[in-house]
Amino acid sequence: MKKIYIVKDSEVEVNPFILEDFTRDKILSISKIKTSKKALRKCAKELNLEYDEACLSFAKKMLDAQIKRSQ
Structure with a gap:
């Protein structure tokens, strides 16, 4: 079971829904990196x-x- x-309504915390927190664009802008030949050799x-x-x-x-086009 x-x-x-x-709980009382005063105990509940209400936050606005911010769409940008869940979008892919924010992740891509943070993870913009150029590919290096050294990394390709290692891979x-x-x-x-x-x-x-x-x-x-x-x-x-x-x-x-491809990375540039996907942004």
């Missing part, structure tokens, strides 16, 4: 992927463009 607590090594500098440059440009 669940317990039920009865490729962790995943045991073969790569060269041309692939890293292409991947970096694509990721940065």
Whole structure:
């Protein structure tokens, strides 16, 4: 059985609903970072992927463009 607590209306705190607190735009603006080749190299090594500098440059440009477009 669940317990039920009865409270008075003066004990209840009411806060306004602020939509910006729940939107994705706020999270994206905080987490804006550029992709570095060093991070891509590290990720490729962790995943045991073969790569060269041309692939890293292409991947970096694509990721940065996608991040910029999604904002």
